[in-house]
Amino acid sequence: MQFEIKLISNSKLDTINLASYIAKFLSKGSLILLTGDLGAGKTTFTQGIAKGLGINENVISPTFNILKCYFHDPINLYHIDAYRLKDQDHNIGLEEFIEGDGVCVIEWPIYIKELIQPNTYLKVNLELILGDKRKITISSNCLSYKNLFEELNKKYV
């Protein structure tokens, strides 16, 4: 990866604040892949992104509906949880949201990897350490995130 930064989050609020900060660097068409175990904080991270985009609606896990849309001016948020798409037919139009007119966040992207174009995304891996502590690794091959990584380095390292 061209850019990478490793951070520690000590609480749910830490994770939300980080995600909310990152949201300021996102624009229409931004794609964020969230990886990590169940309970690592992927949905929590998405709540932070929503907050950063100014969305007041409560973000809940779309595990059962696969996709939730938060229509909001000037930028929509599309939240996909692909967990249930493991070994399923993926022809359900998700590419319209992944390459859409908003920010798209995907939990469990591994299960729809043929819908994701290489080098188009910001990747966030969350790892459970102990208790509320999480190791968060943010990486990307997109030059458009250069500024984000510079600012994260200043702010957190």
Added chain:
Amino acid sequence: MYSLLLDSSNTKLAVGIAKDDILLDKIYYDAWQRQSEFMIQEINNILNRNKILPSQINEIIVTDGPGSYTGVRISLTIAKVVGVLNENVKIYLLSSLEILKDKNNLSICLMNARSNRSYVGIYKDNEVILNDCVLENQNIEKLIDKYTNISICGETEYLGLKSCKYDIFNNMLDIKKHKDPVKDVLKIKAVYLKD
């Protein structure tokens, strides 16, 4: 004879009403991924403001794809339900690409299929020159170059191409004249060329 015209196959929500194949009124605006929220209400609005009762609708002219996965199914489902509940209502299925054509010219009709691909159909008058299909975006320009004087139609900004003007409502009425209504309404199914 009243016709209801419906299309939600791409970014727009389109509802039209025609009497004896003459367009009376239309509703047409951007509603990408939100047509399901507004479509029924807009049908109701257009009927009310033209003082037409739902029971007066004799036919529904609707697109069956290709296009947005959910979008295509919204108009099509509405048409299908009406057709199943009332067998006197005729349903006409039209290509969502063909309705974008420039009526007076050879037309290449395009729609973003994502993943660097497009839905493409080529039409001239009421003839299909190229059946609706999915093509890699990199091949589109080559295809266009094969024809001299072809109109580019659709929301083609994603290809960096400028579209000509088109009138989907009058196109729908026009194309319908050359079509037969669906025989078995229960068999109506969206055209999803990616399968």
